[in-house]
Amino acid sequence: MAGRAIQDVLSDHSDWLQNSGHGQRAILINTDLSNINLQGADLREVNLAGSNLAGVDFSGTNLSHRNMFNVDLQSALLKGADLTEVDRGYYSCGNLGKKFEGQQSSAGNIT
DSSP states (O other): OTTOOHHHHHHHHHHHHTTOSOOOOOBOTTOBOTTOBOTTOBOTTOBOTTOBOTTOBOTTOBOOSOBOTTEEOTTOBOTTOBOTTOBOOOEEOSOHHHHTTTOBOOTTTOO
């Protein structure tokens, strides 16, 4: 991200998702995004591997088709988040089963 505001990165990502010929895919590997509000954001295909997502509000966020390997989700809010086909790998969080309870996901993806 190198000094760019997260809003700018996500705006470029949105343009990339819309195939408008503009923007670029968000690659946020090993990024500290702790305690920010991403409520309702379209984060499809964002690579968040190794990132600190502790306390992030992902309520209503589209997190499908994305890499979340080795992320910290302590106290993250995931109510109404779409977790379809998330590559989850290893998460650092409390009770993972309760955290993802009732979330959309592909079969066998979230346990």
